[in-house]
Amino acid sequence: MNYRKLLQLPQNCTRRLINHHLSWLGLAASLPLFGMATAFAVAPGDPQPAAAEVRQRMVTEKLALPVFTPPSNGTRYWRNETVNRGDTIAHVLNRLGVRDSEARRFLYSSPLSRDLLKLNTGATLAVETSDEGELYALRFLNDDENGEKVLVAIAKQGDQWQASADPLATESMDSLRSITVRRSAVRELQAAGVPREVMAQLADIFADQFSLDSLQPGDSIQLVFESLIYNGSPIANGNILAAEISRGGQWHRAFYFAHDSESGAYYDAAGRPVKKGFSQQPVAHYRISSGFGTRYHPVLHSLRMHQGVDYAAAPGTPIVAPADGVISAAETQNGYGKVITLRHNAKLSTLYAHMQRFAPGVKVGKPVKAGDLLGYVGSTGRVTGPHLHFEVKLNGQAVDPATAALPAPGLAASQRLAFAKLSRQLTDKLALLRDTPGTIAQLD
Known part of the structure; x- marks a missing residue:
C-alpha cells in the first residue's frame, strides 16, 4: 500500500475546500453553530468557587415597643349592653371599660330612687361614651310597679350631671x-x-x-x-x-x-x-281609658310603657275571671293596690289590680271558672280614679290583652273598608x- 498517498488526502481536501467558492459560504453559515457548541461545551467546565464557611449564632433581645396612643377626635357614640343577672349600672360600665369617677359619684347620689336605678335582667342599657371612655349619658327602661315602664335618662349637661324620668320627644x-x-x-x-x-x-x-x-x-x-x-x-x-x-x-x-x-x-x-280569645270581658259597663303601649302617665308626669289595659268603671263594679284558672296571688302591693293573679295554663297568666276589695273566699290555690267573681273595681294603689288594670302575660312577658286574650269583635261595614x-x-x-x-x- 502507498502510505504517501494516504497522507496527502487531507491536504488535497483542504486545498479543494479553500479554492471552492461555495466552501466559504458554508463556513460562514456554520459559525453561529460553532459558537453555540462552544458555549455549551465551555460552561459546564467552568471552575466553581469554593463555598465560604458561614458561622451562625442565635441572638435573643427584648425590644421595648413604643407606646401606642390611639387618635382621638372627640367623637361620641352609643353602645347597647344587655343586662345580665345581678348586674348593676357600675358592673355594666366596668364591662364597657368606662372609668368615669365623676359619673359614678353622681350615680350614688342621684335624685332618682334606688328602685329606678336597678337594672332588670335582659334589659338593655344604652351608654354614650367618647373614644377615651368618658361617659356622657345612659338610659334604660325600668318598672315602676304599676304595670308600666319608665325611661330613665341620665346625661351630662355642660359640667353638671342630670337625671330624669320626664317625658321625652319620641x-x-x-x-x-x-x-x-x-x-x-x-x-x-x-x-x-x-x-x-x-x-x-x-x-x-x-x-x-x-x-x-x-x-x-x-x-x-x-x-x-x-x-x-x-x-x-x-x-x-x-x-x-x-x-x-x-x-x-x-x-x-x-x-x-x-x-x-x-x-x-x-x-x-x-x-x-x-x-278566639277568652269567653268574656273581666268587667261589664266599662270604658277603656288606657290601652297597651307607650303613654304619658298623668300622675307621675313621665313617659311610661303601659303593660295592660285600664277599664274605667264605677266603684264596686264586679270583676270576674274571663277564663278558667287558679289563683296564684291575692295581695296588696304599693303601685297595684289590691291585686289578684290567675294562672290559666303553663304559659298564660292574667292580673287584676286596683281592686276595692276581694270577693269572699278568694285565696291562693283556689280554682276558678270563667265568670266567677274575683273582686270589685276600686282605686287602691297609685291611680287617679276608679278602674281595673288588667294584664296578660305569656311566658312571663306582658302582651296586649286586647289582642291576646279578650274576645275580638267582628268588623262593621265601615270598618271593613278601612281594614281593606x-x-x-x-x-x-x-x-x-x-x-x-x-x-x-x-x-x-
Missing part, C-alpha cells in the same frame, strides 16, 4: 324583620334581633293554630311591628302590625286593626278574627320582605 316607626327557618324559628328570630316581647306577641297571635316550635326548615316569617324611637335609637316596642308565616307550604297572615285609640285586634286577610285599605298597605310591606333574598335584620 317618634314611632315601623320595624321590619324577615327570617327563613334553618334550625329553630325562635333562634332565627333572636338572631334577626326580634325583641322578646314581639316574639311573645307573635307566638300568641297564632297560638290557636300552631306553635312557633312546630315550624320546620324552609318555613319563613315576615314581621312588621311598631318601635318607639328616641334620639335615633329604639327604646320600646308596640304591637305587631302585620305578620306572615309560611308553614308547610301554607300561608298564615294576621293584620292589626285598631278599633279606637286604645284597643284593637288581629284579623286575617278576609277580615275574620285570628284568635290598611291590609293592602301592610301586604305590600310583607311582599317586599318576602321577595328580598336573605335574612332581613332591620329595614327601619
Whole structure:
C-alpha cells in the first residue's frame, strides 16, 4: 500500500475546500453553530468557587415597643349592653371599660330612687361614651310597679350631671324583620334581633293554630311591628302590625286593626278574627281609658310603657275571671293596690289590680271558672280614679290583652273598608320582605 498517498488526502481536501467558492459560504453559515457548541461545551467546565464557611449564632433581645396612643377626635357614640343577672349600672360600665369617677359619684347620689336605678335582667342599657371612655349619658327602661315602664335618662349637661324620668320627644316607626327557618324559628328570630316581647306577641297571635316550635326548615316569617324611637335609637316596642308565616307550604297572615285609640285586634286577610280569645270581658259597663303601649302617665308626669289595659268603671263594679284558672296571688302591693293573679295554663297568666276589695273566699290555690267573681273595681294603689288594670302575660312577658286574650269583635261595614285599605298597605310591606333574598335584620 502507498502510505504517501494516504497522507496527502487531507491536504488535497483542504486545498479543494479553500479554492471552492461555495466552501466559504458554508463556513460562514456554520459559525453561529460553532459558537453555540462552544458555549455549551465551555460552561459546564467552568471552575466553581469554593463555598465560604458561614458561622451562625442565635441572638435573643427584648425590644421595648413604643407606646401606642390611639387618635382621638372627640367623637361620641352609643353602645347597647344587655343586662345580665345581678348586674348593676357600675358592673355594666366596668364591662364597657368606662372609668368615669365623676359619673359614678353622681350615680350614688342621684335624685332618682334606688328602685329606678336597678337594672332588670335582659334589659338593655344604652351608654354614650367618647373614644377615651368618658361617659356622657345612659338610659334604660325600668318598672315602676304599676304595670308600666319608665325611661330613665341620665346625661351630662355642660359640667353638671342630670337625671330624669320626664317625658321625652319620641317618634314611632315601623320595624321590619324577615327570617327563613334553618334550625329553630325562635333562634332565627333572636338572631334577626326580634325583641322578646314581639316574639311573645307573635307566638300568641297564632297560638290557636300552631306553635312557633312546630315550624320546620324552609318555613319563613315576615314581621312588621311598631318601635318607639328616641334620639335615633329604639327604646320600646308596640304591637305587631302585620305578620306572615309560611308553614308547610301554607300561608298564615294576621293584620292589626285598631278599633279606637286604645284597643284593637288581629284579623286575617278576609277580615275574620285570628284568635278566639277568652269567653268574656273581666268587667261589664266599662270604658277603656288606657290601652297597651307607650303613654304619658298623668300622675307621675313621665313617659311610661303601659303593660295592660285600664277599664274605667264605677266603684264596686264586679270583676270576674274571663277564663278558667287558679289563683296564684291575692295581695296588696304599693303601685297595684289590691291585686289578684290567675294562672290559666303553663304559659298564660292574667292580673287584676286596683281592686276595692276581694270577693269572699278568694285565696291562693283556689280554682276558678270563667265568670266567677274575683273582686270589685276600686282605686287602691297609685291611680287617679276608679278602674281595673288588667294584664296578660305569656311566658312571663306582658302582651296586649286586647289582642291576646279578650274576645275580638267582628268588623262593621265601615270598618271593613278601612281594614281593606290598611291590609293592602301592610301586604305590600310583607311582599317586599318576602321577595328580598336573605335574612332581613332591620329595614327601619
